[in-house]
Amino acid sequence: MAHDTDTQPTSASPGPAPATEPIALPGTGDWLGWVAGRCEEQLAEARRQVDLVKTGPARAAEALAAWNRAETALANAEAVSLWSEVHPDAAVRDRADELSQDVQKYVTELGQDRDLFAVLDGLSASTDLAELDADARRVLEQTLRDFRRTGVDRDEATRERLRELSEQGVRLSQDFGRHIRDDVRSVRVAPERLVGLPDDYRAAHPADEDGLVTITTDYPDLVPFMTFGADGEARRELALAQNNVAWPANDQVLQDIFAVRRETAALLGYDSWPDYDTEVKMIGSGRAVADFIDRIGDAAAERAGQEVAVLLERKRLDVPTADTVTTYDSRYYSELVRREQYDVDGQVVRTYFPFEQVRQGLLDVTGRLFGLEWTPVDRAEAGTWHDDVATYDVGLDGRRIGRIHLDLHPREGKFKHAAQFDLVRGVAGRQLPEGVLVCNFARGLMEHDEVVTLFHEFGHLVHHVLGGQGEWIRFSGVATEWDFVEAPSQMLEEWAWDTDVLATFARNADGETIPADLVAAMRRADHFGKGLYAAQQMAYAARSYWFHARQHDDLTAYGDELQRRYSAFPPLEGAHMHCAFGHLDGYSSGYYTYMWSLVIAKDLFSAFDADDLFAADVATTYRDRVLAMGGRKDAADLVADFLGRPYSFDSWAAWLAE
Template structure:
């Protein structure tokens, strides 16, 4: 067996990041890479995998190994210094990759390799990597000339800047708002965990009383439990108007950025010969075309909306009968929904929290992964970190280390909201035949430990952890040695959520919950009555949740598919809501201004991927329902088809290999409690 790379270069050294030298170091790497690429093309009259692809992979990896910790720190430990350095480097990176994608000599070299005799003897992964690389060149405008080529480069540069600015505005607008309360009577209804967290946050700022912010661990408990309706309204308004003209500082308003982003994306698509950006987006996805996506979303909406209408009717009737509330405002929905959940199931998320201490949840998550996929997971104690809460774990299989991952679990200041997995290192075969092993970042924003108590998660947070770990497994359990199709690389974007949503299912299985849940003081398992209530409440308001996600998906896709100069973004989201939603938010709501997934992330004209992949994940899990949720043969089959192959084969092909047929929406609708 060839030696694996597991040395000082296999992990980033965060303490070695010197902010003042980042830009100059990047300049050196880019200059070296440009010279090396030119030499590689010039000297490759008959390109081979070894003479063309491996050297270029090494250059890409060197750049990634430099940039990865910087990009990561910009998200999880943001500061004026790191932000300034990051933004100074972005245009240089964008220019480098734009020029790389339009390098005709390099494109011709790849085509020559694909048409050579050696190509007949390449592996499936190598062949797919070549196919995808050639397609990427073509979608990057390698065929453009003159003014069109120049304009494409300008658009790429500007979109990079705008996406970064959008994300920064959301972060800054979120952090600019807080609510300081000193009168405890204003906080009736709030659970002890929320009060303790708010008190801890106030103390950290040298304040008496309680401090609330728009970070979700602070925001959600207020919206769900606070009896104080004016406080709920104030926080809802602040959250729903972040980075807009309706609230906060004008300098954070993202409206102008949204208009410019959409216009530039549309222009880019037209330059490349597509009718709109949605068609450009779909060109690398499982979906065949934009209309297929629209039809898919509309079909789900028509099948889900009756269920959502029933959910809303039930909520309204309950609020009126029990609380004499005639009209539910947007800031009342979560509050009365939680009251209804407790009325129907005698259950609240807060009751479950003591049974989900972080360490127990982690050990349960690892038990699921170890049982299904035949891996072992151990925590490392000695590693370079950027925060005391960060942990590092190593995954091994059959006694051999195969991957590592960082876990950064808790919300804090200067950390981007949400949860995500990102690639730190990619598995690939080096030119000396050694194997570089994959490393992942797993980032969440859970409620942190309070006082001497451990971090106690809600069941929703448990599900989020399983989701992100599913992404991590996709990246880390790959058996592909070709970097561009290894792990999550090269996977169609509308299939990339398959492993993550798949892992969420174990959070609802009694057999798995026996390992995931245990009281933080006594260790006692989740009581049978609580477990029964939790499972009974699984599909509580699932119709409304379904149409909400479909609203986001249709808004995103239609925005990019139907774009016209001067179009009103607000009009599009209003029209989508009139079609699929069962509640209309207040006119001041500016959800789109903080929709980072599509304006600052990779989900532009691709947010539908969550629902597309949820069909795949629900159908994949139904095989475990048939054969046993801890069936090791089925688990190994999922590992060896879906997880191991990464992007080396088309996602539809891999799914069919695992399931023995094409996917069906029936399992998703059944799991959601919506009649098929």
């Protein structure tokens, strides 16, 4: 078993800081043993440090230092969940799931440890409290708040039930994710039904011995087919397959998850799970979420109606009797509208975005913007889990400040969407931040919206590394309120739309740079569909909120009702999309986060010069006042520190109307 280099000392004093080297991954070695060993070792270290806190160090600063070491070890142990999502060996994935249950069981136990709470609560009345700096006091304040949110001050019977619910919730969440991860569905169609698809796509999907072509619900198959496939019935078949992933298995799993959350909130004295969930978010209350959903839905309704009318008019050229535009029509006819009315052909656009060029271009752009250096690390040194993974050391001012791993192509048993996962959360002088970007892109040409997605997700990785340079693990990386975490990444998407930025890496096979007039047309075309996008996002957000706010016996029927209320597209008959809606687990009632964060992202971007997105003064200020701060301040204060004023809806409203 490989040993990591960041195990904390067991004395009350922090002692000399260990060397901040990346952790030693096993590469071709014993992953099963390494994953278990690291998790168990870090759990044991967390317990040792908690015991030190409970023995009552003489001063508040010493007690909080020990608590910081405990939380650091616990975060290292919690990172075991990464391996359940990315490791190619099913045995490692299953073992990681088991270990995650052990970790979460200890987290629950810790949150209800009345002796530990008494010690930490006593620090708030300590005579040496004034010696603590603002960050240390914020750590103490948030720690005590979190203890109360776990029910530490409830009676024994209530605490026991909360423990049971927590453990049940972990198992249900794992089941929910596993059902999605393992359920790749497909349709088989005759080759002639691939009409409209790019040549490279058709070449990659030859007919089998039965003369049929298999198209899966994995993104590299799904996205081009729904964008360019002219056969409407084939699109419907694939959309139905994709919207039935993990059904019926996850239908009951979700009901059980919602029941666990409702009971948990009630035991803790909250009116609903959304009220519990939003207490620690920018938005502040469950009612505010419902109001926000309606506010955005109302603002987008007129524009969405105009845009769907344009799509319907175009569809009637193909289907004269058509009276509606469906979800599986939306990408295809939006693409046709952009091609015919805005002179943007997605099949031409994609020729400028070969995957390898895009990946390097992304590194160059973010390096220039934030002053970062990306140094490739070969797999033998990095010890990664698959040949697909590309590893880079991250430098700033000639000093290594972290390491990233890019796992960007699909494979069996791997996480099916796009997300950034923590491998190590950084603590100054103790452990380097390491993050993993997990996506599912094709190896060849990329659609431009996939390029935008890659910029977005990479934004989380940059935030993780830059925010991982402080003293306190609690504030390390993407540690802000959860309804702010998308804002920096959504803002970074703007660089994937800029003519000068794209000119640095977007080139076709002949070496020709993407023309400026094409990028300008792409930008104009991108304005089409904003109302539809906002309306559909509110349909998803409404599911997320109302599934949690009230009990519903038939999730499909109620989800369809919300789709009709908020979206311009009718529900897909026979579909059960909630079963594969992974955000119902991680974001729970808070999917509104994406649009809430977009409101703030548009406001943040207003500070940049649209004619010079690499201007060093504003980029450096943003890096240092927002990204590098991690969770050291409330998100509203971070935004105000950067903008010089509180955030507002004005930039978002102007964008919607543009």
